[in-house]
Amino acid sequence: MTIKSIHGCIGCGECVKSCPCDVLRLDPGNGKAVIAYPADCQICHLCRMYCPVDAIEMAPEKSIPVILAWG
């Protein structure tokens, strides 16, 4: 899930620029942010915190299997 949803996006691109992992992109069609590469989200919430209209909802689940030092 990572970034769960975006509602009320104004297309300012703050989230795209502030995402360390390049997860978000602006849709060339409507200019709004889309979750383009969810597998690369590190769930750090920077996008949510930079969003001026609080449009981004986060979820703590990673969308791909997680490899850890022990299971």
Add this chain to the structure above:
Amino acid sequence: MNQRDPFHQPSRRTFLGLAGAATGLAAAGMGAGWATNRPGIDAAAIVGTAHETDVLVIGGGMAGLFAAVKAHDAGARVLMVSKGRLGASGMTPFAKGFFVFDPETESGSIDDFVDSVSRSALGTNNPVFTRQLAEHALERARELRDWGFFDQTLSHRPFLKPIAARAIARLERVMITHLIREEGRIAGAAGFGLDGAGEVITLRARAVVLCTGAGGFKPNGFPVCDLTHDGTVMAYRIGAWVTGKEWNDGHVTRSTNPAACFDAWGDMFERVPGTNGVEIHHDLGVDMNYAAYRTGNPLAGGPPGSIDTAGVSGGPVTPEEFRRRPGRPGDEGGPPERGGMDRRPPPPGGKGGGPGPMQGGQMGGASAGMAIHKSEGLVPVDDRGASTVPGLYAAGDALGSHMAGGIYTQIGSSLAGSAVQGAIAGEAAAEYARGVDLAEVPSGRLDAIRAEMLAPLTRKEGYGPAWVTQTLQGVMIPNFVLYIKKESLMRAALAYVQELRDHHVPMLRAGDLHELRLAHETANMIVSAEMKLRASLMRTESRCSHYRLDYPDQDDENWRAWITIHRGEDGQMTLAKQPFDAWPSLG
């Protein structure tokens, strides 16, 4: 499907089948392995642009900020380039503690501080950089305060203040893939823009300051996934020496939703940064890996919170002087509150605004692939961040200054050290740039760089970078490889990593600019993995955050030395010892 037969031309049916399977995997969130490449952009049509500057600063975190500001103030034309955005990428956004040595409030002297760090670091720190930190941090904190850094959670605007005031040029969302060396010295860098139809960017510079941070294996539970040792590996490729690769950061994460680093750190990421004074520890982290290794998963059914390492015999040793005693007054609330990403989450029940206790069990490997802050990176040849390549400087986590040593010692020194070293390297680079002209770069060299850079986009088929990264993670992250080290398994892992290096890296594919970034990051992580394994194999002792099951004791007779890594004349990774307290001998 992941087998490749170079002589087999797929029929249309198998071709479609491969593509379909790849799509299916991608949809399931698994990086597809071998598949047909369907580039969404035309590599041949990507435009090229060129820039020139005196000092090129690569990276937009704490070190990059000060390198740019101080190089500018020293009279240089400065250009900043960053894979992300100023103040919003790398580790900087998540570090909330900034160490200052304030003589007004400290009871001891700077000498005492340096001695104490050296004792905790068991000699692995370079006292020149430890002292430099203490001498300069207060002044850097004062500047940051003026820019508003200590007034808000997010760093972008405070960082932008001095950069905008000086009209320092910035290129953002540009991944640098190559450092360019000509005439025996630095000549610039090259990379590509992540947006639109792409852009190949050539940056000629008199001097370059690498502020690219360190990195990991895109691990889960630590905000380091955009850092893949890009700077170190690029510099290694042009002849720079690298150090500190055997050390291990031992952060853990929660067992529930382990990848959610925001959640695992309580409200840490939402805090406003602050300063703190002297507080020296010997925070291993890897002691928990050892407890997990010895007792199996120690968490099942256990109480929520930290791993009890007390009852486990053997393993990594914390010097008596720096041992944290459970329940010791002062353990709660204070340092963890300000420590930022400097240390592992505190024991459960931390009060006073420290990160909340982790619910449920803890999992290792959150920061896998990362060494100790300031310990890994380019080998410094002086106290100003100069590397073995003339004109190439590094600062912060990209510089193997061993400021804190092979163990994290001073709380808050990570962020402060980046500021201090960035400022010094920026000034040094500006000074160097005054004395040299731009090195000429033959156009044939630039063409070759472009071809290399865009190669994954042009491959008809290849390995998906996400899949290769996951394979690398599967080899490198398990507890018994780089945390609890022993020769047999490291040799096995090295064989695996070499296979990825030789057989997968040359066949990485990229369908768009994001994947192109991943492809280069994956290649860099593989080089770093090889460095980590080789250095860990070479260090036949245990010290600080490096723990060998087959060499569990500290060996002062043979190992009062750091390990340097460079590319030998034969192109092979070459390792050597550099005695503690000595600058490298380049002969």
Add this chain to the structure above:
Amino acid sequence: MKRDPKALVLLAAITLFAVLPLAFYVAADVPRRSSLKEGLSILTVLALVAVVAQFFLARSLPVLMHLFKAPAVQRVHKVVGYCAIALLAVHPCLIVLPRYLEAGVRPLDALVTLLTQFESLGVVLGLAAWASMVLLVATAYGRMRLIRRRGLRYRSWRSLHGGLAVGFVVVGLWHAIELGRHTGLLLGGFLLVLAAVGLALLLRLYLLDRPRQSRGVPGVPS
């Protein structure tokens, strides 16, 4: 038991302009947030609905004019209008307000960012709607002076007010549907239907009102 027709109308109004929008708000597939944020969102949505509801309070609904006295309807129109518009006027601030209480971009920085997105259709529509709203309020507030000084007849004033209101609502609704967090299919569709019915009522009023016009103009023989 016989129901008071006035009460029935009130009940219908509450259902149409409060209960239904709230139901659509709840039904929307949008994550729930803190009660402060939800409260502010609900207020904004209700204000938007109230603005559209103004079309029904413009002497346009015969049943209303039968049951209530014209000045009473007018008073409600005025109070509801001013309140709703006051809220909509500051709603960009309400969006950034909760940031005072949480980490992240600072409220003022966020406000500047969101108000300067001149490449965003939704933001530009919002700014246009805001400007037309100011004009609407200014002319409404100063209508007496306007009528006196400019020698405007009531009917012309009414056309001016109606025209501005229609323009404002069209642009405002477009803005809300383009950008709104909760104006999805349900609430957005509902608002459009409501606005269409309101507009139709208004048009009918303006068109059917002609006989009175010819009768009412003094000095013209019928």
